[in-house]
Amino acid sequence: MGGSCRRISQFVLKVHSRCDLSCDHCYIYQHADQTWRGRPARMPPATVRRAARRIAEHAREHGVPVVHVVLHGGEPLLLGAAGLREVLAELRTTITPWARLDLRLQTNGVLLDEELCRLFVEYDVRVGVSFDGDRAANDRHRVFAHGGSSHDQVRRALALLRRPQHRASYAGILCTVDVRNDPDRVYEALLAERPPRVDLLLPHATWDQPPLRPGPDPTPYARWLGRIHRRWVDDGRPVSIRMFEALRPGGGGTEAFGLAPADVLVIETDGAWEQVDSLKTAYHGAAGTGLDVFDHPVDEVVRHPGVAVRQDGVDGLCATCRACPVVDRCGGGLYAHRWRTGSGFDNPSVYCPDLLALIDAVDAYPPPTPPASGEWSATAPVDELLDDLATGHGSTSTLALLAATQLSITRALLAACRDRFGSTAAWDLLVHLDQAAPDAVQAVLAHPFVRPALVHRLDPAALPGLGAALDPLPALAVAAALRAGVPATVRVPLRAGAITVPTFGDLVLPGPGESAEVTVGPGGFRARVGSVERTVSLDPLAPPTTGWLPTRDVPVPGGRLLLEDGDPYRDCYGQPVERRLEAPAARALGRTLTDAWRVVQRDVPAHAAALDGGLRAVVPLAPDPARPLRSATARHAFGAVAVTPHPDPETMAVLLVHEWQHAKLGAVLDLYDLVEPGQGTRIRVPWRPDPRPPEGVLQGVYAHLAVTQVWRSRADTDAPDASAQAAHFRTWTRDGVEALLASRSLTAAGERFVGQLRHALEETRVGSG
Ligand code: SF4
Ligand code: SF4
Numbered sequence: 001m002g003g004s005c006r007r008i009s010q011f012v013l014k015v016h017s018r019c020d021l022s023c024d025h026c027y028i029y030q031h032a033d034q035t036w037r038g039r040p041a042r043m044p045p046a047t048v049r050r051a052a053r054r055i056a057e058h059a060r061e062h063g064v065p066v067v068h069v070v071l072h073g074g075e076p077l078l079l080g081a082a083g084l085r086e087v088l089a090e091l092r093t094t095i096t097p098w099a100r101l102d103l104r105l106q107t108n109g110v111l112l113d114e115e116l117c118r119l120f121v122e123y124d125v126r127v128g129v130s131f132d133g134d135r136a137a138n139d140r141h142r143v144f145a146h147g148g149s150s151h152d153q154v155r156r157a158l159a160l161l162r163r164p165q166h167r168a169s170y171a172g173i174l175c176t177v178d179v180r181n182d183p184d185r186v187y188e189a190l191l192a193e194r195p196p197r198v199d200l201l202l203p204h205a206t207w208d209q210p211p212l213r214p215g216p217d218p219t220p221y222a223r224w225l226g227r228i229h230r231r232w233v234d235d236g237r238p239v240s241i242r243m244f245e246a247l248r249p250g251g252g253g254t255e256a257f258g259l260a261p262a263d264v265l266v267i268e269t270d271g272a273w274e275q276v277d278s279l280k281t282a283y284h285g286a287a288g289t290g291l292d293v294f295d296h297p298v299d300e301v302v303r304h305p306g307v308a309v310r311q312d313g314v315d316g317l318c319a320t321c322r323a324c325p326v327v328d329r330c331g332g333g334l335y336a337h338r339w340r341t342g343s344g345f346d347n348p349s350v351y352c353p354d355l356l357a358l359i360d361a362v363d364a365y366p367p368p369t370p371p372a373s374g375e376w377s378a379t380a381p382v383d384e385l386l387d388d389l390a391t392g393h394g395s396t397s398t399l400a401l402l403a404a405t406q407l408s409i410t411r412a413l414l415a416a417c418r419d420r421f422g423s424t425a426a427w428d429l430l431v432h433l434d435q436a437a438p439d440a441v442q443a444v445l446a447h448p449f450v451r452p453a454l455v456h457r458l459d460p461a462a463l464p465g466l467g468a469a470l471d472p473l474p475a476l477a478v479a480a481a482l483r484a485g486v487p488a489t490v491r492v493p494l495r496a497g498a499i500t501v502p503t504f505g506d507l508v509l510p511g512p513g514e515s516a517e518v519t520v521g522p523g524g525f526r527a528r529v530g531s532v533e534r535t536v537s538l539d540p541l542a543p544p545t546t547g548w549l550p551t552r553d554v555p556v557p558g559g560r561l562l563l564e565d566g567d568p569y570r571d572c573y574g575q576p577v578e579r580r581l582e583a584p585a586a587r588a589l590g591r592t593l594t595d596a597w598r599v600v601q602r603d604v605p606a607h608a609a610a611l612d613g614g615l616r617a618v619v620p621l622a623p624d625p626a627r628p629l630r631s632a633t634a635r636h637a638f639g640a641v642a643v644t645p646h647p648d649p650e651t652m653a654v655l656l657v658h659e660w661q662h663a664k665l666g667a668v669l670d671l672y673d674l675v676e677p678g679q680g681t682r683i684r685v686p687w688r689p690d691p692r693p694p695e696g697v698l699q700g701v702y703a704h705l706a707v708t709q710v711w712r713s714r715a716d717t718d719a720p721d722a723s724a725q726a727a728h729f730r731t732w733t734r735d736g737v738e739a740l741l742a743s744r745s746l747t748a749a750g751e752r753f754v755g756q757l758r759h760a761l762e763e764t765r766v767g768s769g
């Protein structure tokens with residue numbers, strides 16, 4: 001078979017082929033295919049390495065922008081934290097140079113613990129948990145081999161993932177439907193776990209082994225799912241339910257629906273390339289390709305007839321499906337569900353009557369009219385935090401919550417450093433201080449550049465350009481001890497002949513040496529490298545110490561704002577940052593920032609409150625004559641924005657508001673999937689020449705909405721050009737909002753969020769309000 005080779009962007013890695021549960025609906029152990037019996041229990045490291053290289057090779061050769069790898073089993077957590085760490089490190093190291101890597105893991109949750117959650121936060125792994133609903137529903141199938149319930153263990157796992165410090169790793173719930181369960185109770189049990197997304201799965205069946213249809217109803221699955229769909233719509237679609245989103249007209253499809261080419265390959269524990277797992281329900285060996293990662297690249301697997309036929313869209317379907325009026329949405333259902341001995345996969349889905357009826361139900365309820373502005377504030381809010389931020393600004397309490405979740409991620413990364421590099425004196429000191437003076441530790445950990453330092457320590461490739469990955473814990477411990485007034489001695493690594501004490505300043509120490517011995521005492525500290533010793537007093541009236549460059553802050557209405565031009569981890573914006581400013585330049589920037597903050601208060605008090613709630617530091621960017629007005633945020637540095645030191649407070653106010661929007665939305669995206677992952681959609685927007693990914697458009701829309709709000713307010717005071725500026729940014733925002741909503745690339749939560757942004761934009765019409 002010839003022809004051009006398709007790109008594959010999703011890979012399922014079977015890292016462990018056994019399971020600690022014994023679910024009777026499991027397609028791996030309970031269905032026709034029994035190939036698991038002949039495979040190694042765990043994927044050996046050499047196979048992981050080989051698989052990672054095959055994926056990287058494919059991404060490089062085909063320019064795949066985002067590679068999705070799902071760790072799967074059996075039960076992947078049986079690999080343990082150490083085994084999973086090896087796998088994750090191998091994947092990140094090998095694939096990241098060639099493509100953005102979206103790591104996911106699908107688990108039954110039984111073994112999930114805090115150490116594993118920290119590992120997943122560290123490696124940015126999103127975890128999906130299999131959970132079938134209320135206790136009766138879950139225990140109908142999801143039991144241990146002795147028949148005991150797994151319900152409590154799975155709920156404990158979900159509670160762990162919901163914790164703020166782990167929430168970024170909570171991908172959602174995968175629930176297999178059983179029509180004997182009560183759909184209302186299942187729906188309520190799923191929502192109670194506050195998942196970012198729910199996947200409802202039809203139980204695996206074929207024409208040879210049809211699904212359970214108790215009673216006379218010919219379409220019990222449509223009735224059962226239709227009931228959940230009504231609840232979901234009535235509740236304002238409070239969570240993303242993939243099946244319902246995929247079945248809408250233009251819904252984009254999933255592996256189970258729609259005509260998109262199959263874009264998934266599976267790698268078994270022995271390195272065999274296989275087709276999607278669900279085929280195992282058809283016949284023994286159905287998913288096999290006879291190819292493996294040792295001898296066969298991805299391109300060769302894609303040419304395998306079984307994979308190729310699933311890339312043919314409507315042409316790969318049976319005659320009945322090809323003639324079906326909803327084929328573009330159903331796509332013949334899941335490939336495996338079409339199997340019948342004799343005709344193979346050349347049949348409609350065994351769920352065909354249910355799928356037709358379900359699509360009817362989705363269309364009929366509610367009538368498929370596009371949402372008008374404001375209609376998204378339905379009875380049950382998706383989440384108060386999201387709804388509040390969709391006003392364009394967000395209250396101080398919402399900002400405090402965002403800051404708290406960011407702090408939790410920093411703490412998880414800190415613990416991940418301990419897990420990776422072992423306990424050190426600095427770690428022990430931090431633990432002690434966290435008990436004795438928690439406010440001091442919290443003030444240090446909330447510094448925006450602590451997270452970049454920890455990320456860089458754990459994965460230097462994630463923040464290239466920061467140089468050698470030094471241990472940041474000793475400097476953090478010194479800063480916390482200084483704040484707590486607790487005497488301590490720690491060895492702090494030197495970077496370019498200096499140490500940085502976060503939030504306090506930098507001390508240049510001449511002479512050779514890799515680290516300084518730092519002793520914290522009353523009101524300051526002493527640092528020694530070889531024969532060089534410096535004593536630093538924190539008393540502002542004390543005589544200056546040679547080489548000590550204290551941080552500077554400026555008064556703003558809500559407190560003090562750090563002017564960060566010393567911390568080496570501020571260099572995380574992908575553009576050159578300014579070196580330490582001379583005193584007059586620092587004073588000038590400080591005055592501009594103070595005045596700009598007052599301008600924000602004057603123009604958009606709600607945005608000033610949002611700045612108060614979280615902006616802690618401003619980083620000066622290096623001047624660039626070609627682009628004199630620049631600003632930036634970094635996803636890992638919540639609480640800071642970077643700006644060119646522009647002298648005009650009115651201009652600076654707009655920069656601050658604009659960038660703070662990016663920072664807030666970045667923190668939101670750490671918690672929620674607002675954009676469907678992995679669709680590869682590109683959207684044209686008026687503010688950029690090149691089509692942008694949905695997440696970039698969302699960022700642009702959120703920032704431009706705030707800028708519109710600033711100019712709208714200025715227009716009320718007849719400020720020159722304000723009405724024209726308001727109209728300009730309003731048009732950009734509106735076009736971006738409409739393009740996003742039309743793109744079908746948003747999750748239900750994302751659609752609701754953007755719908756509410758549209759409503760907020762309506763209120764900025766010049767002449768309104
Ligand atoms: S948890 Fe998953 S892999 Fe394990 S038995 Fe149940 S369905 Fe199968
Ligand atoms: S399975 Fe049934 S509903 Fe789906 S496309 Fe085929 S004929 Fe249509």
